[in-house]
Amino acid sequence: MSTPPSPSLPLVGRVAIVTGVSRRQGIGYAVARRLAGLGASLLVQHHRAHDLDQPWGGDDLDAVTSGLRDELVGVARLVDVAADLADPQAAEDVVARGVEAYGHVDVLVCNHARSGGDGDLMAIDATTLDGHWQVNARSTLLLTKSFAEQHDGRAGGRVVWMTSGQQLGPMRGEVAYAASKAALAGLVPTVADELVERGIVLNAVNPGPVNTGYLDLDTADRSEETLAKVLASFPLGRFGEPDDPARLIAWLATDESRWVVGQVLNTEGGFRRW
Known part of the structure; x- marks a missing residue:
């Protein structure tokens, strides 16, 4: 694992953890593919039980891991782990598990998120708020803490969080989700300042509206007029x-991004919120 990075394969010899990699239509899968293509070895986390509760359902995890293995370069490896980050x-x-392997x-990319079970202000309760906090915010902070504890200061330490553009406009009906993601966006400068002294660069990415399969569903509340x-x-x-934000996240994982620290970056294709 000591091979120096090359311009064409800048992550050769490096290891990346990507969470929320359970569906081939998901952002996590696209990110993992990009990192593998740059030479990284991977540990991918998934929690299929969450997907099975969603309208889009779960994917074939064997197909997910097989697709990622096809992208690996040279001696790079893939390990997958099931974990409920609540x-x-x-x-x-x-x-x-990543350190063991x-x-x-x-590199740590915290792509996972809880979907569903949300509502507007008058519909949420403490359980709803706690559930989104636990998965979206608390686990991201704990993952980052554990990652920083094992990091030995070598070049290339990178952490990427995911937000949702809640600071750019309203997210009606998603109060718990927006609150948990807003917590992360607000913490980026503080945590980045602490991590950079350890040789770790932290940034966050807001991918904007991305079709991860949910727009393909025929649901009563998603009319052709609304779409x-x-x-x-x-x-x-x-x-x-999915590959649109994955391109930015992959770049943030390389040495090319070394001077971008503590930022929340929006990659929304010019999405107009007015």
């Missing part, structure tokens, strides 16, 4: 695709 111990266990982890209205908000004439 469990307070799960974050530490995921990082420990590879000896050291260089056309949202689509018209994209000057490029299409919704985001």
Whole structure:
């Protein structure tokens, strides 16, 4: 694992943990593919039980891991782990599994998120708020803490969090989700300042509206008129695709991003919120 990075394969010899990699239509899968293509070895986390509760359902995990293995370069490897990040111990266990498999982890991408079970202000309760906090915010902080504890200061330490653009406009009906993601966006400068002294660069990415399969569903609350209205908000004439944010996240994982620290970066294709 000591091979120096090359311009064409800048992550050769490095290891990346990517969470929320359970569906081939998901952002996590697109990120993992990009990192593998840059030479990284991978540990990917998934929690299929969450997907099975969603309208889009679960994917074939064997197909997910097989697709990622096809992208690996040279001697790079793939390890996958099932973990429910609502469990307070799960974050530490995921990082420990990466250290056990590879000896050291260089990159952490916290892509996971809880979907569903949300509502507007008058519909939420303490249980709803706590559930989104546990998965979206608390586990991200605990993953980052465990990652920083094992990091030995070598070059290439990178952490990427995911936000949702809640600071750019309203997210009606998603109060618990927006609150948990807003907590992360607000913490980026503080945690980045602490991590940079350890040789770790932290940034966050807001991917904007990305079609991870949910826009393909035939649901009563998603009429053609509603979709056309949202689509018209994209000057490029299409919704985001998983590989769109994955390109930025992969760049942030390389040495090319070394001077970008503590930022929340929006990659929304010019999405108009007005």
